[in-house]
Amino acid sequence: MAPADAADFLDALTRRLGPDRVLTGAAPMAAYESDALTAFRARPRAVVLVDSAEEVVDVVRLCAAAEVPFLARGSGTSLSGGSLPVHDGVVIAMNRLNRILEVDPVRRTAVVEPGVVNLTVSEAAEPYGLYYSPDPSSQSVCTIGGNLAFNSGGAHCLKYGMTSNHVLGLEVVLPDGEVIEIGGDSLEGVGPDLVGLFVGSEGLFGIATKITLRLLPKPETFFTLLAAYDSLAAAGEAVAAVVASGLLPGAMEIMDNLAIEAAEAAVGAGYPLDAEGLLIVELEGEEQQVAAESELLLEVVRQSKPYLEHVASDPDDRMRIWKGRKSAFSAVGRLSPDYIVQDGVVPRSRLGEALTEIQRLGERHGIRVANVFHAGDGNLHPLILFDGRVEGELERAEELAGEILRLCIDLGGSITGEHGVGMEKRQYLGEMFDEADLDAMRRIRLAIDPGELANRGKMFPDAEAPALLSHGPHPLEVAGVISRE
Amino acid sequence: MTGAPSRPGSAAVVAEAVRGAELVLPRGGGTKPALWSVEGAYVLDLSALSGITEYLPSEYTVTALAGTPLAEVEARLAAEGQYLPFDPLLVAAGSTVGGAVAAGANGPGRLRYGGLRDFLLAVTFVDGRGEIVRGGAKVVKNAAGFDLPKLMVGSLGRLGVLTECTFKVFPHPESCATLRVAGMALDEAIEAAGRVGAGAVEIECLDLAHGLAGWDLEIRIGGRSFALDARLKRAADLLDTDVTTLSGDADAAHWRTRREFGWASPDASVLKLPLTPATAGALEQVLADLDASQVARVYSAGIQQAFVAWPAERVADLPALDGALTETRLTALALRAPVEAANKPILGHRTGGELLRRVEQALDPAGRFGRL
Numbered sequence: 140m141a142p143a144d145a146a147d148f149l150d151a152l153t154r155r156l157g158p159d160r161v162l163t164g165a166a167p168m169a170a171y172e173s174d175a176l177t178a179f180r181a182r183p184r185a186v187v188l189v190d191s192a193e194e195v196v197d198v199v200r201l202c203a204a205a206e207v208p209f210l211a212r213g214s215g216t217s218l219s220g221g222s223l224p225v226h227d228g229v230v231i232a233m234n235r236l237n238r239i240l241e242v243d244p245v246r247r248t249a250v251v252e253p254g255v256v257n258l259t260v261s262e263a264a265e266p267y268g269l270y271y272s273p274d275p276s277s278q279s280v281c282t283i284g285g286n287l288a289f290n291s292g293g294a295h296c297l298k299y300g301m302t303s304n305h306v307l308g309l310e311v312v313l314p315d316g317e318v319i320e321i322g323g324d325s326l327e328g329v330g331p332d333l334v335g336l337f338v339g340s341e342g343l344f345g346i347a348t349k350i351t352l353r354l355l356p357k358p359e360t361f362f363t364l365l366a367a368y369d370s371l372a373a374a375g376e377a378v379a380a381v382v383a384s385g386l387l388p389g390a391m392e393i394m395d396n397l398a399i400e401a402a403e404a405a406v407g408a409g410y411p412l413d414a415e416g417l418l419i420v421e422l423e424g425e426e427q428q429v430a431a432e433s434e435l436l437l438e439v440v441r442q443s444k445p446y447l448e449h450v451a452s453d454p455d456d457r458m459r460i461w462k463g464r465k466s467a468f469s470a471v472g473r474l475s476p477d478y479i480v481q482d483g484v485v486p487r488s489r490l491g492e493a494l495t496e497i498q499r500l501g502e503r504h505g506i507r508v509a510n511v512f513h514a515g516d517g518n519l520h521p522l523i524l525f526d527g528r529v530e531g532e533l534e535r536a537e538e539l540a541g542e543i544l545r546l547c548i549d550l551g552g553s554i555t556g557e558h559g560v561g562m563e564k565r566q567y568l569g570e571m572f573d574e575a576d577l578d579a580m581r582r583i584r585l586a587i588d589p590g591e592l593a594n595r596g597k598m599f600p601d602a603e604a605p606a607l608l609s610h611g612p613h614p615l616e617v618a619g620v621i622s623r624e
Numbered sequence: 625m626t627g628a629p630s631r632p633g634s635a636a637v638v639a640e641a642v643r644g645a646e647l648v649l650p651r652g653g654g655t656k657p658a659l660w661s662v663e664g665a666y667v668l669d670l671s672a673l674s675g676i677t678e679y680l681p682s683e684y685t686v687t688a689l690a691g692t693p694l695a696e697v698e699a700r701l702a703a704e705g706q707y708l709p710f711d712p713l714l715v716a717a718g719s720t721v722g723g724a725v726a727a728g729a730n731g732p733g734r735l736r737y738g739g740l741r742d743f744l745l746a747v748t749f750v751d752g753r754g755e756i757v758r759g760g761a762k763v764v765k766n767a768a769g770f771d772l773p774k775l776m777v778g779s780l781g782r783l784g785v786l787t788e789c790t791f792k793v794f795p796h797p798e799s800c801a802t803l804r805v806a807g808m809a810l811d812e813a814i815e816a817a818g819r820v821g822a823g824a825v826e827i828e829c830l831d832l833a834h835g836l837a838g839w840d841l842e843i844r845i846g847g848r849s850f851a852l853d854a855r856l857k858r859a860a861d862l863l864d865t866d867v868t869t870l871s872g873d874a875d876a877a878h879w880r881t882r883r884e885f886g887w888a889s890p891d892a893s894v895l896k897l898p899l900t901p902a903t904a905g906a907l908e909q910v911l912a913d914l915d916a917s918q919v920a921r922v923y924s925a926g927i928q929q930a931f932v933a934w935p936a937e938r939v940a941d942l943p944a945l946d947g948a949l950t951e952t953r954l955t956a957l958a959l960r961a962p963v964e965a966a967n968k969p970i971l972g973h974r975t976g977g978e979l980l981r982r983v984e985q986a987l988d989p990a991g992r993f994g995r996l
Contacts, residue, residue, distance in 0.1 A: 243902075245818055299738075304741075313978065313979065322975070322976075325903075325929070326929075327734075327739065327899075327928050329956065329957040330728075330778050330957075330974070330996060331775055331996070335771050336770060340770055382682055383682060425824050425826050428848060428855065431851040484764075485763070516763075517764065517765065553765070568768060571768055573758065575755050575756060576757050576759065579759075579986070
């Protein structure tokens with residue numbers, strides 16, 4: 140774009156939004172230059188703070204007319220670099236679109252704007268005995284719009300699914316500024332599932348401006364069991380036994396010794412420090428049903444011979460157990476100046492094999508790896524610890540991260556369970572899918588957004604990448620607000 | 625087209641057939657003729673593309689070729705105490721894996737954990753260019769690439785010919801039983817359904833069936849045998865009226881009949897309509913306005929969908945129904961319909977047309993599958 144055109148473009152944005160809501164220049168835009176994948180940083184052309192869906196439409200239309208790439212950003216907690224600015228593009232900050240428009244207890248739906256924080260949906264639904272199920276660890280700060288773009292998960296996905304399973308209807312601004320409605324407020328639909336296609340598209344199909352979410356009745360009771368093992372493999376075998384028993388727990392999580400130590404030091408969850416593997420299994424639901432299931436669960440877990448078992452005695456005890464688990468990543472981060480977290484998936488029965496191999500790869504690179512994972516659905520979270528100030532360590536850590544992703548593909552799994560491909564895993568998408576598969580995805584992208592304006596450079600292996608500039612923890616992470624999970 | 629195989633036995637042969645056709649639609653078990661009996665279309669019979677290719681009970685995943693009868697899948701899962709939680713329709717009638725996904729229709733049991741969209745993990749399909757495309761992954765959690773499996777749910781054969789599907793499966797409840805309250809007024813039944821639904825009791829199915837004496841409310845509860853009686857009592861207390869209980873074989877047979885459309889006349893068209901408890905009244909009004917208040921129908925899966933049996937003698941009125949649904953912003957899918965109605969399987973209100981047009985352009989630029 141010629142300088143004169145660039146000035147016209149900024150003038151047009153300013154005329155629409157006013158000077159206070161169009162940020163340019165290094166200092167005002169600094170907070171928007173990176174997200175929770177801190178290894179990358181990029182300088183946008185401008186950051187605009189929108190107040191309404193109409194403003195989103197107008198900004199997108201201005202970008203489309205000037206062929207300027209853009210992306211919507213919520214709280215910037217993406218671990219895959221999905222909300223990293225497009226170099227010289229426009230960042231549309233959605234945080235002010237944070238109204239919960241409606242909670243309908245009869246239909247069990249909430250209609251929200253995309254800048255609404257995940258946890259506030261459950262808070263708004265609470266008076267009706269309802270809640271919003273997907274629970275990423277950053278749920279106190281991450282937004283529904285970001286959850287939607289990356290199909291975010293959490294610890295409770297096995298039974299009730301990820302974000303995609305809880306989005307019923309959308310109002311969307313397509314990349315050329317056309318506004319459409321897809322889905323509705325019923326759990327059922329007719330015709331191709333366009334809502335399903337949109338969720339998880341990483342911002343490449345445009346921006347959702349109004350979202351109808353499904354709410355679930357709050358479980359009447361929980362039964363939370365902690366079991367400690369003297370090997371990680373034994374904890375993994377316990378998970379297999381629970382699955383074989385026909386039980387369907389709401390969550391099954393495993394932590395290794397390094398993660399236990401860090402979590403314990405950070406929040407004092409009461410975890411046994413000498414455990415090599417710690418298993419958390421949680422049943423949820425109706426009292427009589429959970430009572431019947433818990434007997435079977437205890438019987439199954441005891442056969443796996445934990446050296447210690449503990450059942451949460453009350454809601455506070457349960458919260459303490461989960462606090463340790465949910466803080467594990469930021470806690471492990473304190474052991475090391477930098478870290479990379481991956482979220483590859485392997486078939487559940489191959490978890491043991493995957494963990495052994497990750498350990499071996501870490502030793503070969505001379506890099507420590509801590510593990511916390513959603514064992515119920517085979518979703519690993521290897522945490523690769525390194526010091527970016529030591530020359531070559533970042534490169535070695537990235538090489539190790541890549542080897543772990545390839546391992547997940549080789550074992551028949553996926554390169555990402557819940558963080559998305561984003562910037563970080565683009566080069567591995569082509570290893571997971573064949574050229575014909577990628578070509579079909581590219582055709583869909585180009586048919587929807589021929590100019591590749593919406594979140595340009597993400598997901599596809601051949602996309603143009605911004606420069607790798609710096610590293611260090613995210614400001615919100617330093618403040619203890621977010622964790623990399 | 626000439627010389628093309630009518631019963632391809634592999635994805636590669638399907639691809640060849642698609643490349644050679646001007647207008648082509650897939651047919652599985654033939655239970656939902658409205659999806660493929662389109663005038664001028666070459667019908668690709670997928671029944672030879674059959675068989676379970678991988679079943680890993682410990683992974684909660686099953687993979688089958690698209691022409692595999694669902695009855696075969698269900699039997700294999702049942703032997704391991706597992707099931708397809710979306711509760712497929714027309715299983716005994718011969719419905720196949722690919723047909724179920726393409727129709728995107730679920731049975732009453734989808735209420736508990738979700739529908740096809742929530743349980744389809746991976747697909748292989750032949751797109752309109754004759755390319756074999758894979759989407760998703762054969763593991764229970766995955767966020768890599770666009771969610772092509774979900775796009776294929778409800779695609780009615782118009783975006784691709786499915787050749788293989790992977791589903792997430794769950795352990796089957798140990799035992800189930802059903803409470804029934806007969807002869808209610810619709811408002812009263814919807815209110816009672818809301819009362820039980822809002823309580824703590826976890827429900828497998830909740831249907832309202834239209835009968836001669838009013839509406840029958842049916843609530844199915846499943847889980848550990850040991851706790852079932854106490855939970856049934858709890859739900860019955862919430863209903864606070866006379867209930868009868870179906871259990872064991874009677875319970876199973878009842879719900880089998882429901883999803884086989886055994887309650888509908890064999891020559892009736894069967895329509896599926898997504899709705900909510902708040903919009904059921906709008907459908908009732910549409911039917912009343914068309915003098916069709918006596919047609920057999922069921923509000924199913926917690927009143928999130930209706931199945932309506934439109935009588936054969938009133939096929940000529942389907943366009944009027946189409947118009948009335950559009951006005952009330954309701955949508956219907958003709959699952960079973962006579963050939964003359966099949967050129968338009970979706971009736972009533974439509975959304976997302978512009979996005980769908982672009983997706984069709986990407987996957988089927990020449991329009992070989994026709995347009996929705």
